[in-house]
Amino acid sequence: MKNIYFYLTILFYLTIFISCDKKLPPVNIYQSDEYKNLTKKELITGESIWATACFRCHRYGTNGAVILEEKEYWDANASKGLDELFKSVWEGKKGEEGVMPPKGFCNLCSEDEIRYSVLYLFHLAKRAQEAAEIQVKEKQS
Numbered sequence: 001m002k003n004i005y006f007y008l009t010i011l012f013y014l015t016i017f018i019s020c021d022k023k024l025p026p027v028n029i030y031q032s033d034e035y036k037n038l039t040k041k042e043l044i045t046g047e048s049i050w051a052t053a054c055f056r057c058h059r060y061g062t063n064g065a066v067i068l069e070e071k072e073y074w075d076a077n078a079s080k081g082l083d084e085l086f087k088s089v090w091e092g093k094k095g096e097e098g099v100m101p102p103k104g105f106c107n108l109c110s111e112d113e114i115r116y117s118v119l120y121l122f123h124l125a126k127r128a129q130e131a132a133e134i135q136v137k138e139k140q141s
């Protein structure tokens with residue numbers, strides 16, 4: 001009888017171990033606490049990095065980058081979560097049409113600054129997409 005308790009105890013710890021080992025799925029950027037709780041200061045930090053580095057490619061689609069108005073692309077990317085997107089920018093990424101250099105050309109940027117620039121990019125993308133939608137509606141009416 002003692003044996004059963006022994007095995008049950010092992011099973012119990014094994015279950016805990018396996019469930020802790022599972023990686024949580026990434027949180028969509030737009031639903032993340034980091035995005036929702038962005039302070040004004042963090043937004044300004046992100047904006048300044050955007051304006052000196054990221055905007056060169058992502059504003060007009062230079063070097064094969066995707067512009068912010070491409071809602072489908074950025075919505076799909078948002079679901080990769082902040083960690084993976086940060087990694088893409090920090091290490092650089094080869095896209096279908098071009099290459100993003102490590103740190104998106106902001107060589108002096110810290111990890112936090114790159115993180116805020118990614119969050120700012122999604123913040124700005126939402127606004128650019130809304131503006132584009134209004135323009136389409138105005139043309140139709």
Ligand code: HEC
Nearest residue numbers: 054057063064065085088095096098099100104105117118
């Ligand atoms: C030299 C041009 C260039 C610059 C500068 C640049 N990017 Fe990119 N970026 C790209 C290209 C090219 C891709 C890949 C496009 C694709 O996936 O098809 C990309 C992709 C991305 C992605 C999606 C990554 C993924 O995992 O799919 C994010 C987020 C991003 N850039 C953010 C930034 C930020 C933030 C900055 C500024 C710190 C920046 N980029 C600067 C060219 C650039």
